[in-house]
Amino acid sequence: MPLLETRKLTKAFGGLMAVLDADFAVEPGEVRAIIGPNGAGKTTFFNMLAGNFPPTRGQIYFKGREITALPPHRRSLLGIGRSYQITNIFPDLTAFENVRVAVQSRTVHYDMWRDADHLTDVNGRAEEILRSVELLDRRHVPSADLAHGEQRYLEIGIALATNPELLLLDEPTAGMSPEETRKTAEFIKRIAKDLTIILVEHDMEVVMGISDRITVLHYGEVLAEGTPEAIRENPEVQRVYLRA
Amino acid sequence: MTFLGFPLESWVAQLYVGLVNGCVFILLALGLSIIFGLMGIVNFAHGVFYMLGAYAAYSVIAATGSYWLALAAAPLIVGVLGLGVERGIIRRIYGVKNAAFAGVLVTYGLSILLPDFVRMLYGRPGKPVRIPPELTGDLLTIGGTKLGAYRLFILIVTAVVVPLLWLLLNKTNLGLVIRAGTSDSLMVQALGINVSRVWTITFGLGIALAAFAGVVTAPMLAVSPEMGGTILIQCFIVVVIGGMGSFAGPIVGGLIIGQVLSLTSMVYDVLADVIIYVAMAAVLLLRPRGLFGVEGIED
Amino acid sequence: MAAGALSLLRRDRAPLVALLLLVAPFVADRTPLYTALLTEALVFGLFALAFDIALGHSGMLSLGHSALFGVASYTTGLLLAHRKWGVGESVLAGMLAGLLTAAVMGGLALRKRGVYFAMLTLALSQIPFFAVRMTLDITGGDDGLSGIPKLALAFPFDLPLSKHPRNLYFFVAAVVGLCMLMVRRILRSPFGRAMRAVRENEERARTCGYDTQRIKLIAFLLSGLFAGVAGALLTVLLEFVPIENVHWSMSGTVVIMAMFGGSGTFAGPFVGSTVFLWMKDYLSKRIEFWEVFVGGTFIIIVLFLPEGIVGTLKRHLRARGGPAAGTIAASPRPRAPASPTSEP
Numbered sequence: 001m002p003l004l005e006t007r008k009l010t011k012a013f014g015g016l017m018a019v020l021d022a023d024f025a026v027e028p029g030e031v032r033a034i035i036g037p038n039g040a041g042k043t044t045f046f047n048m049l050a051g052n053f054p055p056t057r058g059q060i061y062f063k064g065r066e067i068t069a070l071p072p073h074r075r076s077l078l079g080i081g082r083s084y085q086i087t088n089i090f091p092d093l094t095a096f097e098n099v100r101v102a103v104q105s106r107t108v109h110y111d112m113w114r115d116a117d118h119l120t121d122v123n124g125r126a127e128e129i130l131r132s133v134e135l136l137d138r139r140h141v142p143s144a145d146l147a148h149g150e151q152r153y154l155e156i157g158i159a160l161a162t163n164p165e166l167l168l169l170d171e172p173t174a175g176m177s178p179e180e181t182r183k184t185a186e187f188i189k190r191i192a193k194d195l196t197i198i199l200v201e202h203d204m205e206v207v208m209g210i211s212d213r214i215t216v217l218h219y220g221e222v223l224a225e226g227t228p229e230a231i232r233e234n235p236e237v238q239r240v241y242l243r244a
Numbered sequence: 245m246t247f248l249g250f251p252l253e254s255w256v257a258q259l260y261v262g263l264v265n266g267c268v269f270i271l272l273a274l275g276l277s278i279i280f281g282l283m284g285i286v287n288f289a290h291g292v293f294y295m296l297g298a299y300a301a302y303s304v305i306a307a308t309g310s311y312w313l314a315l316a317a318a319p320l321i322v323g324v325l326g327l328g329v330e331r332g333i334i335r336r337i338y339g340v341k342n343a344a345f346a347g348v349l350v351t352y353g354l355s356i357l358l359p360d361f362v363r364m365l366y367g368r369p370g371k372p373v374r375i376p377p378e379l380t381g382d383l384l385t386i387g388g389t390k391l392g393a394y395r396l397f398i399l400i401v402t403a404v405v406v407p408l409l410w411l412l413l414n415k416t417n418l419g420l421v422i423r424a425g426t427s428d429s430l431m432v433q434a435l436g437i438n439v440s441r442v443w444t445i446t447f448g449l450g451i452a453l454a455a456f457a458g459v460v461t462a463p464m465l466a467v468s469p470e471m472g473g474t475i476l477i478q479c480f481i482v483v484v485i486g487g488m489g490s491f492a493g494p495i496v497g498g499l500i501i502g503q504v505l506s507l508t509s510m511v512y513d514v515l516a517d518v519i520i521y522v523a524m525a526a527v528l529l530l531r532p533r534g535l536f537g538v539e540g541i542e543d
Numbered sequence: 544m545a546a547g548a549l550s551l552l553r554r555d556r557a558p559l560v561a562l563l564l565l566v567a568p569f570v571a572d573r574t575p576l577y578t579a580l581l582t583e584a585l586v587f588g589l590f591a592l593a594f595d596i597a598l599g600h601s602g603m604l605s606l607g608h609s610a611l612f613g614v615a616s617y618t619t620g621l622l623l624a625h626r627k628w629g630v631g632e633s634v635l636a637g638m639l640a641g642l643l644t645a646a647v648m649g650g651l652a653l654r655k656r657g658v659y660f661a662m663l664t665l666a667l668s669q670i671p672f673f674a675v676r677m678t679l680d681i682t683g684g685d686d687g688l689s690g691i692p693k694l695a696l697a698f699p700f701d702l703p704l705s706k707h708p709r710n711l712y713f714f715v716a717a718v719v720g721l722c723m724l725m726v727r728r729i730l731r732s733p734f735g736r737a738m739r740a741v742r743e744n745e746e747r748a749r750t751c752g753y754d755t756q757r758i759k760l761i762a763f764l765l766s767g768l769f770a771g772v773a774g775a776l777l778t779v780l781l782e783f784v785p786i787e788n789v790h791w792s793m794s795g796t797v798v799i800m801a802m803f804g805g806s807g808t809f810a811g812p813f814v815g816s817t818v819f820l821w822m823k824d825y826l827s828k829r830i831e832f833w834e835v836f837v838g839g840t841f842i843i844i845v846l847f848l849p850e851g852i853v854g855t856l857k858r859h860l861r862a863r864g865g866p867a868a869g870t871i872a873a874s875p876r877p878r879a880p881a882s883p884t885s886e887p
Contacts (some may be wrong), residue, residue, distance in 0.1 A: 073753055109733045345658070346845055349802065349841075357841075
């Protein structure tokens with residue numbers, strides 16, 4: 001059974017069809033990239049998966065259960081995590097607290113009695129995640145003061161901290177240097193062993209390097225879908241998007 | 245012939261009064277909505293500028309004896325004051341984190357500061373502003389209620405100003421820039437247009453509208469330093485019900501609130517004030533964006 | 544031993560505060576802050592702290608807190624005057640009244656966010672005001688609610704309150720101190736951190752799995768609960784309920800107090816209330832138009848010292864090399880504006 005599936009997913013803004021009749025399915029453990037020219041509807045599609053936009057038509061299923069109308073926080077609790085293209089962290093909180101509070105979301109957070117600093121499991125897990133995104137030594141820095149690349153790592157860290165089964169990554173390498181991009185790609189490959197990942201990306205090297213399958217969107221419709229090799233050789237895709 | 249125990253003529257009279265009250269709300273709410281629409285600032289000093297308009301009218305009349313001059317000059321004077329306030333005070337909050345809150349707080353601070361200034365200059369008790377002799381007298385008497393000419397004047401003036409405003413926003417270059425700035429200031433900036441000047445002008449325009457409402461109302465109400473308080477809150481109800489971000493919203497909201505206040509004050513006087521809050525709660529529950537509101541505004 | 548005491552102080556300032564509260568009235572009458580003023584400052588400090596639970600700690604600017612405060616004041620007053628309830632029960636009832644009012648107000652106003660929410664709280668807060676006026680047989684209307692009998696505490700021991708300023712002070716200090724401990728507990732708890740996440744970035748908090756609407760509502764309820772205690776205490780203190788308690792200007796006063804002292808800090812609301820009340824007391828006797836002064840100071844603080852007195856002090860102390868603090872008040876970061884009030 002696919003982990004995530006959409007059927008005839010459509011989003012219209014007035015007369016403009018941003019996404020039209022998208023049928024899409026991702027298997028557990030897969031790394032799926034969504035690519036397409038600007039305006040192809042990638043962001044809109046992505047936001048529908050994350051729960052930010054209600055679709056005009058169509059359904060979304062997660063682990064066989066329909067989640068089309070489910071608000072973002074409920075999706076998160078079901079196991080869908082999401083990172084943002086434009087860094088969307090908790091600016092005045094330290095890097096550590098950014099991640100810790102994300103981990104905390106999985107526990108009883110209506111507790112008004114205990115001291116949050118004494119939640120050892122939460123703290124431990126937060127440290128683990130910070131270590132994996134190489135920010136442990138920056139834990140006390142207010143996240144707004146981190147460098148851009150560090151913030152992008154924190155961005156992914158926060159998404160991971162919610163222990164997702166499905167991770168939605170929105171242009172994770174946006175604005176990164178080539179070195180940072182390479183490291184991020186490797187990182188994604190590592191975590192992909194335990195997760196299913198859907199990512200929107202512009203960097204073709206990253207896409208070709210880490211994806212199991214690629215979906216190409218064009219003017220809101222699914223143009224093609226397949227392995228990186230198949231996509232690379234697809235003449236329509238070449239015409240529309242890739243250079244030969 | 246009666247309806248709910250009141251003669252038909254009384255209903256007509258109250259509807260007329262409500263319509264005129266609605267006009268004042270329309271002028272105020274449009275100013276508020278314009279400022280909010282472009283700048284994202286809810287101007288908590290809006291009522292105070294309304295009050296300043298009335299006082300400016302008082303001063304102009306005291307100096308020149310002409311109400312007509314006051315009608316033209318007072319909004320200009322207060323509008324220029326509004327430009328100064330934007331340049332000197334308001335613009336310091338742009339780009340700051342939580343700028344919208346800072347806008348509320350700063351304009352709220354003005355709403356405490358300015359009335360006391362007025363008390364310093366003019367004294368605590370109110371000032372009288374008389375209806376100009378050309379407009380005194382009653383036009384008709386319906387059901388025992390005399391409907392004065394001045395009310396008709398307010399109606400006419402509003403009916404002139406509102407379409408002019410619409411023309412300004414929709415048919416002029418300035419209006420185009422204001423509306424474009426609402427959706428995409430970065431782009432507008434890139435086109436070389438001085439966006440910050442547009443913000444200044446927009447704020448001044450909204451203030452001038454508030455002041456104009458004040459001038460127009462002055463002969464009918466008590467002009468006092470406190471007169472901005474209650475009307476501000478009523479104005480908020482108007483934009484909640486009518487909806488912000490559109491041109492029709494404040495107009496429809498103003499007309500509705502004007503009527504609701506007028507009719508309930510006849511039928512069940514005690515409830516007149518509370519009923520508009522109940523109406524607002526109802527709108528919030530059933531249609532949070534307001535009747536003509538643009539979806540997604542601060543929801 | 545001194546080093547031990549000092550490190551205890553750094554970890555927990557509660558004993559120091561308790562000591563200060565205990566000693567204050569004996570010293571106060573020799574300073575410009577005399578006992579009665581101090582007592583009032585404690586009550587309003589609690590009110591400002593309650594307000595700041597919503598603003599500084601959860602990111603909700605409420606301009607309708609006069610309703611929460613005022614309804615509680617009247618509830619306590621009515622029970623004391625008309626039903627001859629005891630002091631303790633009346634204060635508890637006031638607390639509940641604040642909570643319930645917050646439930647209604649929050650339930651309606653939280654359908655919107657940000658400034659729209661603020662406008663709604665302002666408008667909704669008018670309803671209790673008009674209700675008080677409309678029921679003037681019971682509430683006294685514009686003249687306020689009088690007829691509260693001589694008050695005395697019955698439990699845990701007999702303590703006359705009326706006309707005993709020092710007793711009143713200790714009663715108020717005990718209640719406020721207890722509330723302060725409770726608020727501190729809440730702010731340090733997992734829920735307190737959730738509140739903070741919502742304040743910092745509501746959208747992201749939602750994506751992390753937090754039901755932000757529910758969190759905001761609960762935070763608002765807490766705010767109402769403590770504002771209710773403050774309102775009840777003021778009634779006990781004044782033995783009278785002025786209609787100003789439920790007027791929208793009271794909402795403005797508490798905003799000013801919170802901002803003066805420092806929104807988002809714990810001591811700020813109390814510093815702010817003390818400064819404001821002192822200003823009002825001192826200036827209004829000397830300057831006729833002292834509100835110009837207050838309004839002007841408020842604007843200056845909002846523009847140039849948005850962290851308030853305590854917040855600014857904290858920032859300077861931290862810059863000298865203390866450990867990075869966990870709680871930080873929202874601070875301005877000037878950036879090029881896209882639209883004047885959109886987040887860049």
